[in-house]
Amino acid sequence: MAHKPIPPERGLLDTNILILRRQLPAGLLRGDLAISAVTLAELSAGVHMVRIDHPEVLTERANRMAVLQLVENEFDPIPFGQQAARMFGRMSAAMQASGRTPRRRLADLMIAATAAAESIPLYTTNPDDFEGLEGLVAIIPVPRPSAQTTPRP
Numbered sequence: 001m002a003h004k005p006i007p008p009e010r011g012l013l014d015t016n017i018l019i020l021r022r023q024l025p026a027g028l029l030r031g032d033l034a035i036s037a038v039t040l041a042e043l044s045a046g047v048h049m050v051r052i053d054h055p056e057v058l059t060e061r062a063n064r065m066a067v068l069q070l071v072e073n074e075f076d077p078i079p080f081g082q083q084a085a086r087m088f089g090r091m092s093a094a095m096q097a098s099g100r101t102p103r104r105r106l107a108d109l110m111i112a113a114t115a116a117a118e119s120i121p122l123y124t125t126n127p128d129d130f131e132g133l134e135g136l137v138a139i140i141p142v143p144r145p146s147a148q149t150t151p152r153p
Helices: 015-023 037-048 057-074 082-097 102-118
Strands: 011-013 122-124 139-141
Touching (some): 011 015, 015 037, 015 057, 015 122, 037 057, 037 102
Parallel strands (some): 122 139
16 A cells, blocks of 8 residues: 655654654655654653563664664754643643543653644654544644565665
């Protein structure tokens, strides 16, 4: 199935996009793309959460470190500021009103709040994580790469 490029515009990339980026079709994401400082925090935590007591996980840790270093080099993250903090509160209430638990999705909500505070859409392969936030932030679903997708160089 051919993937249509997402329309070029300004947008915020969810953490999962950065992790899967090499597996996404070339040219799918275009435009003025940014990340949140919260995404950088998630990527950094991911490196340190890999247990090093098995030799095979050393490759996983190295892969996570490579993604983090690439992202740090490529992006100047948008800080989680006062406007984002206010929007985070509204989003937490909206998620709770929709019957979902905001506490389990703190990083997701903070990233979405950053996008909303900047008035830009959020690109994600996990749009279901943001159910209940309709009207507060624009979510642009990105097709998740299949397991057969070969990473781009």
